[in-house]
Amino acid sequence: MQTEVDQQLRRWYGVQLGILVGAFLLQLILNGHGGSLLGPIIILWLFSAYIPMVEKPELANTWSRRRRVNHYLQTIIQFTFLPLLLGNLVVVMSRYTPLNERGVVAMAFAYLIIMWIPVGYVLLVPIKALIGRILLLISIVFSGVIGAHEMLTLLPNLTIPASFKIVGNSGVFGAVALVLMLGVVMQGWGYYWPTWRLNRQASWPVLTLIGVVAGAFVIWNAFGTGDNWATVFTKFSFKMQSPSLKMFLSGLEPGIAEEWLYRFSILSLLLWQFRQHRHQVAWAVGLSSGLFGLWHSANILAGQAVSATLEQMIFAAALGSFLAASYLYTGSFLVPILIHTLTDSLSMMASGTESMSHPDLFEWQTTGFIVIVFVGLTIFLLTGTRRQVIQRQVKQRLQLTDASVD
Numbered sequence: 305m306q307t308e309v310d311q312q313l314r315r316w317y318g319v320q321l322g323i324l325v326g327a328f329l330l331q332l333i334l335n336g337h338g339g340s341l342l343g344p345i346i347i348l349w350l351f352s353a354y355i356p357m358v359e360k361p362e363l364a365n366t367w368s369r370r371r372r373v374n375h376y377l378q379t380i381i382q383f384t385f386l387p388l389l390l391g392n393l394v395v396v397m398s399r400y401t402p403l404n405e406r407g408v409v410a411m412a413f414a415y416l417i418i419m420w421i422p423v424g425y426v427l428l429v430p431i432k433a434l435i436g437r438i439l440l441l442i443s444i445v446f447s448g449v450i451g452a453h454e455m456l457t458l459l460p461n462l463t464i465p466a467s468f469k470i471v472g473n474s475g476v477f478g479a480v481a482l483v484l485m486l487g488v489v490m491q492g493w494g495y496y497w498p499t500w501r502l503n504r505q506a507s508w509p510v511l512t513l514i515g516v517v518a519g520a521f522v523i524w525n526a527f528g529t530g531d532n533w534a535t536v537f538t539k540f541s542f543k544m545q546s547p548s549l550k551m552f553l554s555g556l557e558p559g560i561a562e563e564w565l566y567r568f569s570i571l572s573l574l575l576w577q578f579r580q581h582r583h584q585v586a587w588a589v590g591l592s593s594g595l596f597g598l599w600h601s602a603n604i605l606a607g608q609a610v611s612a613t614l615e616q617m618i619f620a621a622a623l624g625s626f627l628a629a630s631y632l633y634t635g636s637f638l639v640p641i642l643i644h645t646l647t648d649s650l651s652m653m654a655s656g657t658e659s660m661s662h663p664d665l666f667e668w669q670t671t672g673f674i675v676i677v678f679v680g681l682t683i684f685l686l687t688g689t690r691r692q693v694i695q696r697q698v699k700q701r702l703q704l705t706d707a708s709v710d
Contacts, residue, residue: 313421313422313425313426313488314357314358314422314426316421316422317357317422317423317425317426318354318357320419320422320423321350321353321354322350323393324386324389324390324392324393325346325347325350325389327389327392327393327396327397328346328389328392328393329343329346329347330396331392331395331396334400349381352374352377352378353378353381353382355371355374356374356375356378356426356427356430357426359371359430367430372431375427375428375430375431376431376436376440378427379427379428379440379444379445380444382423382427383420383423383444383445383447383448383449384444384448386419386423386448386452387416387448387451387452387453387455387456388455388459390412390415390416390419390456391412391455391456391459391462393412394408394409394412394456394462395459395461395462405462405463406463406465409456409462409463409464409465409468410468412456413453413456413468413472413477416452416453416456416477416478416481417477417480417481417484418481418484419452419481420448420449420452420481420482420484420485421484421485421488423485424445424485424486424488424489425488425489425492428440428445428489428492429489429492429493434573434574434577437493437573438570438573438595441486441565441569441570442565442570442595442599445482445485445486446482446561446565449478449481449482449485450475450478450479450482450557450561451475451478452478452481453471453472453473453475453477453478454472454473454475454478456472457469457472457473470549470550470553471553473550474550474553474554474556474557475553475554475557475558475561476553476556476557476560478557478561479556479557479560479561479564480560482560482561482564482565483560483561483564486564486565486568486569489569490568490569490572493573495572495576495701496701497568498568498631498637499635499636499637500636500637500638501635501636502634502635502636503633503634503635503636503693503697505693505696505697506633506634506635506693507689507690507693510633510685510690511634513681514630514633514634514639514681514685517677517681518630518639518643521647521674522643522646522647522650523540523650524537524540525647525650525651526647526650526651526653526654526655527540527541527542527650527654528540529541531666532666536670543654544653544654544656545653545654545655545656546652546653546655546656546657547653548653551649551652551653551656551658552649552652552653554648554649554652554658555645555646555647555648555649555650555651555652555653556645556648556649558644558645558648559641559642559644559645559646559647559648559649560641560645562596562644563627563637563640563641563644566592566593566595566596566599566624566628567592567624567627567628567631567637567640568637570592570595571588571589571592571628571631571632572701572702574587574588574591574592575588575698575701575702576702579702584698585632585686585691585694585695585698586686588628589625589628589629589632589682589686590625592624592628593621593622593624593625593628594621596620596621596624597617597618597619597620597621597622597624598617598621599620600613600616600617600620601613601617603616603659603660606659607659608659608660609660609661609662611662611663612659612660612661612662612663613660615660615663615667615668615671616660618671618675619671619674619675622674622675622678622679623647623678625678625679625682626678626679626681626682627639627640627643627644628640628682629681629682629685629686629694630643630685632685632694632697632698633685633690633693633694633697635697
């Protein structure tokens with residue numbers, strides 16, 4: 305990035321940390337805990353958090369192991385606890401200033417959308433290891449950013465308006481925050497943002513095939529009610545159990561955030577990693593889709609049945625491969641976002657639930673069929689003349705903005 309932008313982001317990072325930690329220390333004093341060990345611990349952590357701000361990223365290859373580890377630790381700590389520090393700042397401002405609590409909460413919700421930009425830039429951009437980047441993005445950064453607004457709504461000493469809770473719990477604000485933060489980080493790593501326009505070299509018959517298959521799948525997935533092979537693709541019920549804003553937003557969040565993480569960030573990182581490999585695109589699509597499927601295993605922790613989660617993982621990996629191949633062929637990032645959003649939103653509104661139920665034998669069979677279709681279409685898109693279109697598209701996208709990618 306330009307030097308001036310780099311300096312401004314570092315200043316923002318430092319001022320933000322100073323205000324959040326200062327408000328926390330003030331709260332300790334006002335609550336009579338100024339003499340506790342927590343204060344010195346927070347100050348020591350603040351010192352370690354400021355170290356990345358003054359480091360020179362161009363010298364990252366010569367850093368000691370301690371300095372490298374500090375970036376990982378700071379990423380884990382800050383993406384986990386900064387929303388709590390922001391919530392504490394809201395409490396301090398609403399209690400000890402004439403500001404209205406509702407207005408302060410609204411400002412906090414808005415600020416959470418942009419708060420992660422300097423944090424991601426300062427802490428993540430200097431990390432060079434591919435595995436380190438991917439692990440942090442999947443395990444820490446995604447959940448921290450997406451869940452930040454919901455964490456704010458759960459604080460017991462804040463009165464959150466009901467409308468804020470609906471949007472906050474849906475993760476949509478977090479999805480927007482992830483787009484902004486990861487966009488800056490990816491640019492810092494040397495990647496262009498994805499485009500929205502269709503690739504002019506793409507064939508219209510192939511584009512039509514992608515659109516027809518995607519549209520048919522979205523409708524069948526949400527409204528298909530057939531319970532045997534004779535009716536599975538002919539029986540539909542277009543009645544929605546929960547056509548609510550909450551359900552729509554709950555589908556919109558993964559449509560934006562998960563695509564931005566897996567089909568933009570991780571796919572781009574893998575395409576660069578395999579740039580010298582003969583099967584560059586196949587490896588990148590396969591690994592990114594496998595990670596996407598594996599990532600859904602976390603739904604077990606949310607109480608979803610193991611069998612349902614396993615089915616979801618297999619289905620997500622197959623769908624992810626189709627979404628990745630469709631994006632690379634069409635050149636438009638709007639394609640996977642629309643398919644993913646419509647798939648999740650319509651199925652949630654039609655079923656009235658965000659969780660999958662225990663699958664029976666026939667559901668496993670239909671899942672297997674859908675997997676075969678998506679994998680087959682992925683192979684079709686990654687071979688023949690379609691592969692040539694994708695290779696040209698990938699080559700153009702990997703003309704990096706700078707030399708920061710190793």
